[in-house]
Amino acid sequence: MSVDIYLNFKGNCRQAVKFYAEVFGTEQPKIMTFGEVPPNPEYPLPEEVKDWVMHTRLNVYGRNMMFSDVFPNMPFVEGNNFSLSLVLDSEDEIKALFDKLKEGGNVQMELQETFWSKLYGSLTDKFGIQWQFNLGMGEW
Numbered sequence: 001m002s003v004d005i006y007l008n009f010k011g012n013c014r015q016a017v018k019f020y021a022e023v024f025g026t027e028q029p030k031i032m033t034f035g036e037v038p039p040n041p042e043y044p045l046p047e048e049v050k051d052w053v054m055h056t057r058l059n060v061y062g063r064n065m066m067f068s069d070v071f072p073n074m075p076f077v078e079g080n081n082f083s084l085s086l087v088l089d090s091e092d093e094i095k096a097l098f099d100k101l102k103e104g105g106n107v108q109m110e111l112q113e114t115f116w117s118k119l120y121g122s123l124t125d126k127f128g129i130q131w132q133f134n135l136g137m138g139e140w
Contacts, residue, residue, distance in 0.1 A: 001088050004057075004064040006132055008081040013053035013069040020065070021058055029056040034071070038115055046072060055116070083122070083130035094119055094133050101125045 009016055014031065021028050035050030052069040059065075066085055070076045088094050098111055104126030111121035111133065119135035 001086075001093075002064060004066055004085045004087065006066045006068070006083045006085045008068055008070045008076065008083075009053075010076050010078075010081075011049075011052055011069055013056070013067050014051075017053070017056050017058065017067045020060070024058065024060045026058045026060060029058055031056045034069070083132050085132040085134065087134045087136070089136055091119055091135055094121075094135055098123070098133050101131055 007016070017029055017031070020026075031053055032055045033050060034045055034052050034054045037045070037054055039045065049069070049072060053067060055066065055068050057064050057066040064087075070081070086094070086097065088097075095111060098121055102123045102125070106124045108122040108124065109120070111119050114120045117134045117136065119133070121133045122131065124130050
């Protein structure tokens with residue numbers, strides 16, 4: 001189990017993560033782009049964001065830092081562009097924590113299966129803290 005920081009960027013995530021990798025002396029990260037995401041005809045992908053970063057991570061001093069670009073038209077405020085990501089191996093624990101943290105908050109995505117996780121969801125708690133929940137992450 002871990003609680004990791006998740007940093008968001010507006011089209012310059014690739015440059016940022018390469019910079020941080022150099023600063024902290026880590027391996028260059030694997031990068032998943034929006035163009036690699038399975039297509040959804042209901043949400044066509046704008047050509048200009050296909051090379052933007054959907055997800056990557058660095059291990060800095062034994063802790064994960066995760067990164068992505070914010071999809072166009074999603075809210076982005078520099079300085080507030082982070083969330084906490086819970087990565088757990090217990091479906092029951094994820095569901096219990098999600099239910100507790102959503103009380104008085106705002107759910108962006110209910111817990112559900114995605115192509116990267118058996119169970120993923122996101123919410124903003126009643127104190128304005130953004131949370132992401134992942135059941136296991138495999139290599140990502």
